[in-house]
Amino acid sequence: MNFELTEERQMLQDTLRRFLADRYGLETRNKIIDSEEGLSPEIWAELAELGVIGALFTEEDGGFGGKGFDITTVFEELGRAGVVEPFLDTAILGGGLIAALGSDTQKELLEEVIGGALHLAFAHGEPRSRYELNQVETTAKVSGDEIVLSGRKAVVVNAEAAGYLVVSARESGGLMDEDGISLFLVPADTAGLTMVGYPLMQGGRAAEVTLDDVKVPSSARLGEAGKAYPAIVTAAARANTALSAEILGSMETATGLTKEYLVTRQQFGRPIGTFQALAHRMSDMLIELEMARSAVINIAGRLESDTAERDRYVAATRNYLGRAGRLIAEEAIQMHGGIAMTKEYELAHFAKRIVMSDHRLGDTDWHLERFIALSAAA
Amino acid sequence: MDLNYTPEEQAFREEVRTFLAEKLPKDLADKMKTKSELSKEDYLRWHKILYEQGWIAPNWPKEYGGAEWNAVQRHIFEEECAFANTPRVLPFGLAMLGPVLQAFGNQEQKDYYLPRILSGEDWWCQGYSEPGAGSDLASLKTRAVREGDHYIVNGQKTWTTLGQHADWIFCLVRTDPNVKQQEGISFLLIDMKTPGITVRPIILLEGTHEVNEVFFDNVKVPVENLVGEENKGWTYAKYLLTHERTNIAGVGASKAALDSVKRMARAEMSGGRPLIENPAFAARLAEVEADLMAMETANLRIVSQAAVGHAPGIEASMLKVKGTIIRQEINDLARRAVGPYAMPFQSEAVEGDNQPIGPDYAAPQASRYFNNRKLSIFGGSNEVQRGIIAKTQIGV
Numbered sequence: 118m119n120f121e122l123t124e125e126r127q128m129l130q131d132t133l134r135r136f137l138a139d140r141y142g143l144e145t146r147n148k149i150i151d152s153e154e155g156l157s158p159e160i161w162a163e164l165a166e167l168g169v170i171g172a173l174f175t176e177e178d179g180g181f182g183g184k185g186f187d188i189t190t191v192f193e194e195l196g197r198a199g200v201v202e203p204f205l206d207t208a209i210l211g212g213g214l215i216a217a218l219g220s221d222t223q224k225e226l227l228e229e230v231i232g233g234a235l236h237l238a239f240a241h242g243e244p245r246s247r248y249e250l251n252q253v254e255t256t257a258k259v260s261g262d263e264i265v266l267s268g269r270k271a272v273v274v275n276a277e278a279a280g281y282l283v284v285s286a287r288e289s290g291g292l293m294d295e296d297g298i299s300l301f302l303v304p305a306d307t308a309g310l311t312m313v314g315y316p317l318m319q320g321g322r323a324a325e326v327t328l329d330d331v332k333v334p335s336s337a338r339l340g341e342a343g344k345a346y347p348a349i350v351t352a353a354a355r356a357n358t359a360l361s362a363e364i365l366g367s368m369e370t371a372t373g374l375t376k377e378y379l380v381t382r383q384q385f386g387r388p389i390g391t392f393q394a395l396a397h398r399m400s401d402m403l404i405e406l407e408m409a410r411s412a413v414i415n416i417a418g419r420l421e422s423d424t425a426e427r428d429r430y431v432a433a434t435r436n437y438l439g440r441a442g443r444l445i446a447e448e449a450i451q452m453h454g455g456i457a458m459t460k461e462y463e464l465a466h467f468a469k470r471i472v473m474s475d476h477r478l479g480d481t482d483w484h485l486e487r488f489i490a491l492s493a494a495a
Numbered sequence: 496m497d498l499n500y501t502p503e504e505q506a507f508r509e510e511v512r513t514f515l516a517e518k519l520p521k522d523l524a525d526k527m528k529t530k531s532e533l534s535k536e537d538y539l540r541w542h543k544i545l546y547e548q549g550w551i552a553p554n555w556p557k558e559y560g561g562a563e564w565n566a567v568q569r570h571i572f573e574e575e576c577a578f579a580n581t582p583r584v585l586p587f588g589l590a591m592l593g594p595v596l597q598a599f600g601n602q603e604q605k606d607y608y609l610p611r612i613l614s615g616e617d618w619w620c621q622g623y624s625e626p627g628a629g630s631d632l633a634s635l636k637t638r639a640v641r642e643g644d645h646y647i648v649n650g651q652k653t654w655t656t657l658g659q660h661a662d663w664i665f666c667l668v669r670t671d672p673n674v675k676q677q678e679g680i681s682f683l684l685i686d687m688k689t690p691g692i693t694v695r696p697i698i699l700l701e702g703t704h705e706v707n708e709v710f711f712d713n714v715k716v717p718v719e720n721l722v723g724e725e726n727k728g729w730t731y732a733k734y735l736l737t738h739e740r741t742n743i744a745g746v747g748a749s750k751a752a753l754d755s756v757k758r759m760a761r762a763e764m765s766g767g768r769p770l771i772e773n774p775a776f777a778a779r780l781a782e783v784e785a786d787l788m789a790m791e792t793a794n795l796r797i798v799s800q801a802a803v804g805h806a807p808g809i810e811a812s813m814l815k816v817k818g819t820i821i822r823q824e825i826n827d828l829a830r831r832a833v834g835p836y837a838m839p840f841q842s843e844a845v846e847g848d849n850q851p852i853g854p855d856y857a858a859p860q861a862s863r864y865f866n867n868r869k870l871s872i873f874g875g876s877n878e879v880q881r882g883i884i885a886k887t888q889i890g891v
Contacts, residue, residue, distance in 0.1 A: 244853065247765050247834040271853065272835040293767055315852055316840040318701070318861045323838065325852060384631035394878055443827075450868050454629050454876060455654050455706075458699050458869055465700035473861065476830075476837045482775035483765075 120414070126182075126190045129172055133191065136167060137198035143463045146199055146320075150466075155322035156202045156278060164202070165233025173208045178216040179227050185420030188355060189362035189413055196366020199466050201320030203236065203275035205363075209356045211237025214283050214300060217348045218340030223302060226281065238279035240270040240303075240326050241349065248479040250349055251295045255328060257286035264338065266301060266309075266331040274477075276324035277314045279305055284328065288343045295346040300339040307331055319473035320466070350424070354431045357478050358416050364438045364474050365406075365413045371449040371467045372402050378453050395452055402448055405441040412437040429495060432488035439481030442471040498792070500567070508571050515579040518544050527580040529855055531841075531862040532703050535618075535660040541582040542615040551613055552589050559597060559605070560613050566798040573747035578754065585657065588612035588619035590742070591735050592665050595682070599723040599731050608684070622652040622666035622685070622709060623732070630879050632667070633676040633729065637711060639668035639683060641718070641725075646670075646683065648691075648714040654873070658694055658707040661687050671726050682728035684720040691715070701862040702840070736875060737811060743874060744794040744818030749787055752825045756780065759832040759856050770832060783824045790814075790821055809887045812880035819870040819877060830864040833857035 122130065140160065149157045164170070172187050174180025182188075188209065195204060212230045215223055215237075229235035246252035255268025266286050276282060282303045290297030303310060309331040312324035340348065379390030379399055389395055416434040419427050446468040450457040457464045475481055500508070523537060545551040553569045555561020564572065593612055596604055611617040628635040637650025648668060658664065664685050671679030685692070691714040697706045723731055760771035760780065770776055797810040830837045836853030837860055851858045871877040 242835055245764055247763070249766055252767075272838055313852075317838045318840045318865075319838070383627075384629065384634070386634075389630075392878075394881070447823075447868065451871060451877075454872050455624070455869070458865075458872070460698045460700055460702070469700060469865065472830075472864070473838055476835050476861075480831055480834070482773070482779075482831065485775055486773075 122186065122190065126186060129168070129182075129187075130190050130194060132167060133164075133169060133194040134197070136164070137194060137200065141198045141200060143466075146201070146463075146466065147460070150201060150316075150320040154278065155316055155320070156275075161202055162233045165231070170204070170208050170212075170233060171231045173204070174212065174216060174227065174231060178224065179231055183216075185358055185417035188359050188420070189365075189417040192359040192362035193366040193369075193413070196363035196368075196470065197370050199320075199367060199370065199463070199470055203238075203278070203321060205356055205359050206239060206275035207235075207237045207279070209359050210239035210352055211279070211281070211283050213352045213355055214239065214339060214348060215302070217351060218300060218345065219302075220336075222336075223339065226302075235280045236275060236278040238273050238275040238282050239352070240273045240276065240282045240284045242271045242273070244269055244271045246271070248483045249293070250353055251293050251298070251346060253285050253287045253298050254292060255284070255286040257288045257299055257301065259288075259335070260332075262335055263332045264301065264335055266303070266328045266333065268328050270326040270328070272323045273312070273326050274317070274321060274323045276305075276312050276326055277322055281305060282310070282326070283339065285345065285349065286328075290343070297343045298346050298349070299342050300345040300348070301333055301337045302339055303331065303333055303337060307333065317473070319469045347424075350428070353478055354424075354427055355420065357431045357435050358413075358420055360474055360477060361413050361416055361434050361438045364442050364471055365409050367467045367470045368406055368409060368442055368445045371445055371464060371471065372406050374464050374467070375399065375402065375449045375452050382453075389452075398448055398452065402445050405444055409438055409441045412441075425491065425495065429488065429491040432484045432491060435479060435484040436481055436488055439475050439484065442474070443481070446471040500571075504567055504571065507568055508575065511572055511575045514548060514550075515575060515581065518548070519579055519581055520544075523582055524580040527582060529851060529858050531701065531859045531866065532705070533582055535657075538582055538585060538657075538660075539615055539618075542584065545584065546614055551584065551615075552593065554590070555593060556597070559593070559609050566795060569742075570746065570795055570798070573742065574750060575747075577747040577751035580751075585618075586742075587621050587656070587661075587665075588617065591621060592619055595665075595722060595731050595735050598734060599682075603719070604684075604722065617662045618657075618660050620655050620658040620661035620664045620687075620709075622655060622664045624654045625651060626653055630876055632732070633680070635667055635669060635680065637666065637668045638672070639670050639681060639716070641670070644718050646716045646718060646721075648683070648685065648711045648716055650711050652709040652711075653697070653706075655694075655707045655709050656705060658687075658709055659696060659704065663687060664709065665722075667728050667732055670728075674726070677729040679726055680728040680732070681725050682722040682731045683716055684722065685711075685714065685716050689714050689716065699866065701865045703862070703866065705866075743811065744790060744814035745822055745870075746787070746791050746794045746818070749818070749822045749825055750791070752822065752829065753780075753784060753787060755856070756825060756829050756832055759829065759854075762854065762856075763832055763834065765834075776828075776831070779824075779828055783821060783828065786817070786821050786824075790817060794818070809884050812875075812883045815874065816871075816877045816880050816884075822870055823864075823867055826860075826864040826867045830860045833860050837861040 171180040172182040172191050175183035243254055258265045284301045284303045287297050288299050309329045312326045314322055314324040316322055380388050382389050412434045416430045419430040450468055456462050550562050552561035553564045557563045625635050639646040639648045666683045666685055667680050668683050669679055670681040691712040693710040695708045696704045761769050763770040765773050836857035839852040841858035
């Protein structure tokens with residue numbers, strides 16, 4: 118075994134950490150969150166230039182990474198800095214699905230994605246599907262050379278900025294069947310595709326997307342008809358890996374801010390960290406952080422394993438991060454007191470990133486049940 | 496012992512229900528369900544309705560215009576109001592200052608201020624915390640120096656809830672810096688229109704403007720605005736804090752919130768069946784309900800034992816700690832219940848006439864979860880409460 122990052126990943130980590138420390142402070146971040154776009158095109162372009170998006174794709178797809186540890190290295194730094202830009206949506210989900218299923222022509226889009234010129238969104242979740250990856254009501258009907266898409270997609274993160282939406286739709290089978298789900302590459306300006314956008318609690322934006330007889334050519338289909346489900350599960354595994362690393366990064370910052378506050382904040386004539394009631398809770402936060410880091414390493418190291426093994430680790434890690442994340446977010450707020458409840462102090466943003474991640478790609482309980490099911494089968 | 500409500504108590508509940516059905520404006524109840532902020536007018540509308548009914552001050556003695564209800568009546572009222580989604584009755588004038596004036600104010604102060612608190616004519620806010628004085632409240636630094644028939648006040652208060660609407664603020668100020676901290680504090684009533692007062696908003700993490708900083712720059716306050724004796728303010732402040740804590744368990748609000756989680760969990764589907772049948776979710780829900788069932792009786796038992804208007808001792812601290820843990824757990828379940836639809840930042844998204852994103856009950860859940868982290872911080876943090884319990888019980 119070896120627990121060191123490779124030299125390349127170490128360099129990527131250093132570069133990214135320096136850049137974000139320099140360019141992504143509280144004021145910049147709040148300005149981005151309050152902006153109409155909910156992201157900064159300049160920061161996006163600069164990070165693409167630094168190779169951050171390229172690190173999330175394999176060499177054969179035009180990048181220089183794409184493995185589990187590349188993903189966790191990048192996303193831990195994004196989490197540490199509280200970055201709200203949609204790397205998860207454009208690169209891991211949207212880009213990852215094109216890389217996994219796309220034809221050579223479709224894959225040409227990846228160059229634009231890696232260069233920072235094109236945003237993507239994964240329009241999969243629906244108003245009633247909650248976290249179930251196989252529950253798809255949106256329909257795809259073949260009509261001559263065209264395919265007609267109809268349905269509604271819920272909380273599609275980054276939909277407004279996206280040039281293309283990767284839309285899931287059912288070509289056959291029943292509501293919960295894994296078989297019969299296809300993916301389509303739909304240009305955002307296609308007739309019949311409408312969206313209502315809104316800001317998210319944790320920063321960034323999403324939209325409710327309506328597909329009202331949206332017509333696309335059959336060349337818009339990604340991969341084989343009705344066979345997209347395994348690729349969706351893999352994309353979710355990669356996204357859960359990224360999200361776990363991001364939560365870890367935000368937990369590090371929340372813990373660091375709290376540690377600093379315990380040393381500097383004086384009450385009753387001494388630093389509040391000298392009160393054992395708080396000191397021991399700080400110790401628990403540090404223990405949880407260490408464990409969470411190991412859980413993220415677990416998932417990163419198994420991302421290329423067989424799917425049963427991989428998914429068992431995905432579920433365990435998200436469940437662990439969900440519990441440890443909630444503890445750290447809530448304890449960090451409590452030990453700070455009122456100041457942590459304000460928008461002006463940056464802890465609040467990290468607490469929101471951590472807690473609201475429990476609403477993407479399955480929550481703590483959902484991953485627990487999945488872990489139970491996968492472990493029973495193992 | 497008898498855990499059943501008496502026929503009189505049941506009749507009282509019916510009376511409250513009838514009143515709420517007739518008098519609670521539907522638009523206010525709807526706003527409580529879907530929005531995270533109320534306007535000044537919203538609060539005042541509901542205040543006036545209760546005032547006209549004679550129910551605005553449940554814990555005040557009749558001689559001051561209160562309802563003088565007993566603990567069980569107050570519990571019933573609180574519960575019915577929570578289930579009906581009434582706006583909150585703000586505690587600053589009615590639950591905090593009122594009892595202090597009744598106990599320590601002079602006749603002129605009682606005659607002038609109490610009726611105006613009842614009618615809602617004066618909106619009061621609380622000037623206790625300072626940037627450097629939170630849990631360690633006695634270390635407060637806002638100075639009041641006597642000059643002739645005025646005090647000159649300089650300093651800063653913070654976390655002033657809804658101070659942006661306030662006509663008056665009751666303040667703890669330091670009148671003697673040369674004695675033990677607790678012995679140099681006075682209790683002062685200050686008109687917010689006095690020159691030298693600046694109110695600056697603090698925006699909370701879920702985007703609401705609920706608290707403020709209040710700055711005092713050479714603010715002239717007439718000496719007749721002093722409550723009780725100079726330098727005895729800490730005694731009055733402690734008296735007020737025990738009153739602040741009589742309803743701190745928030746049982747009615749927690750019961751209504753739990754009921755709403757159940758309704759959401761019946762409507763939400765997870766993996767093809769109602770979320771309420773999901774084992775992990777159901778287990779969490781059942782545990783917090785079991786906690787709440789014990790808490791309801793603990794609250795009634797403790798509050799009944801204390802005389803009307805008189806606060807219990809460390810049991811109040813116990814109610815606060817456990818009551819806030821329960822409420823925050825319910826808020827956590829509520830945000831989980833709505834799944835991905837917890838993410839839209841709805842206090843912004845539903846501004847104006849926009850349709851809420853997702854089911855209408857989803858809109859305020861994440862905001863409420865974050866906002867109610869304050870419950871274990873304010874009114875004496877849960878750490879301070881545990882300190883009080885430990886000090887009284889262990890004593891070393």
